[in-house]
Amino acid sequence: MHHDDDEHSHHDGGLQQDLMVDALRDPRRRLLLGSLLASGTFALIGGCGGGGDSSTSSTDSSGSTSTGSTTTGTTTGSTTATTDTSTSTTTNTNTNTNTTTSSCIADPQETEGPYPGDGSNSANGTVANVLSSTGVVRSDIRSSFGSATGTAQGVPLTLTIKVVNSNANCAALEGYAVYIWHCTRDGEYTLYASDLLKENYLRGVQVTDSAGQLTFETIVPGCYSGRWPHIHFEVYPSLAKATSYKNKILTSQMALPKDICTTVYNNATGYTASVRNLSQISIASDNVFGDNTTAQITQQTPVLDGSVAKGYTGTIVIGVPV
Template identity: 50%
Template sequence: MTHHDDDHDRGLAHDLETMSRQLLGRRRALGLFAGAGVTALLAGCGGSDSTASTSSTSTSTDTSTSTSTGSSTSTGSGTSTGSSSSATCVADPTETNGPYPADGTNSSNGSTSNVLTLSSAVRSDIRSSFLNSTTTASGVRVDITLTIVNVNASCAALSNYAIYIWHCDANGDYSLYDLPTESYLRGIQVTNSSGQVTFTTIFPGCYSGRYPHIHFEVFSSLAGATSGRAAALISQLAMPRSECAAVYATSGYSDSSRNLGNITIATDNVFGDNTAAQIAAQTLTMSGSASAGYTATATIGLAL
């Protein structure tokens, strides 16, 4: 049982002592009032949050719509600007870069693949190969705008950061690995003053054992994007299930519909252990149609 030690439970002697202190306090207060100016008295009544009257009403700011106005500098060559789409954001979890990154961390066909050292990899339209062929990957077009923010600076946009993305084609194959002569569906860009980049690509297929996704790595600068080992964040984006179903019903994605039926985000071995907020942040927001193509957006949060 919890015992409350209230003042009215301490007996007559305590009451007399308390009354004496209160009387002395009133006399001192009257003396202070006589000696202090009105301005000083009003200033004293303001108080701090810890001494404010309990009858006052506190108001809170809706952080979901407020924007960051201050500026901060982050590590590396990239910078945090004062602009931000929202003051509420989520730090993306670190995920595996998988077996097909071509970022210098593994080998492909007996040699180390690293497109991050190539100036030709800096591009916005990643649908075509840029090394040994000019083949264009077929599939439903998707224009993806990604916004990079610092979650520890009121979601301030991170300009001059580099982001590298890659994903499988409509058949679930990866260039430079499953398809050694192709280099499509890979590219890197630098964020603008709003922390944004836009890639033009295709909707990735769904292969057995994984929920449909796009890989990405974020670097503090393009000059620093020499290897996946230098990344500030390695993670993945998930495709919305309703759009997956619509795209996989079209020609060119013959195996994807069946593979999608065997997996969900919750059962995926990458996304499955994330929180609901993280999964929501990692899932692209899309509009459009399988026939006309889609536009997609996502905010990628870094905890700098």
């Protein structure tokens, strides 16, 4: 699993520059870059419009639609070990990967990108930390809270998350806090995009119940340049700890199912740019999900059901090695 998100297509350098920089830093990525150059694939990786994620934790994000600065998070590790194979299986509905079953595994560590709003970087000259704001603990994240009044437009998505201990046969983890955030249907991030600096919707925190579960009401995110449609999340050991990125125990991302995204983008208002953007990216070419195993992608992909007219509901399990 890679640990660097792409820039927007309008950021300096673009995805190809990010891959070249990553390749020089990481022997595994040098091998990957070599194979891409040899096959001619490198020149094909690119562009989805909208707001995006950055590459390394020290790269400046200064695109015209976003004023976010560098990411300083510490999610550089990866977790691939399986711990138990006797648990119930989950079927992956992402048509971009092979359908398979998943044992109890830990979600891989992924980058938080340049727009986490967790206190690890700045936006518009000030530290962006929505976690310290009163009102961030909520299930419905479609509207801003506090003094902000905006509401995200898009196809409704109700997502139930179950957090489990991947080191203990997927036992439910009660009292753990999960912070999620993702882009708008236009591919922008609140707190960072130039037109959304005062908004904080599509960000929120919930705490797991005795079954390890929590639910968010949100929208289906759009697809932007160089990235597979995704939802960011961080896991904290308690709500009291969920006030700063320094206390997180897992940072990762969810990969949205291709069939659902295709249906939404082609039939819902406001997702026009995502149609083109999705056609130019795949799980395999995505620089976050691209080197994950099939089992990891299955773990990271929520199972969704519904329609554009009625909205979607879905579930996903997050495995944390505690």
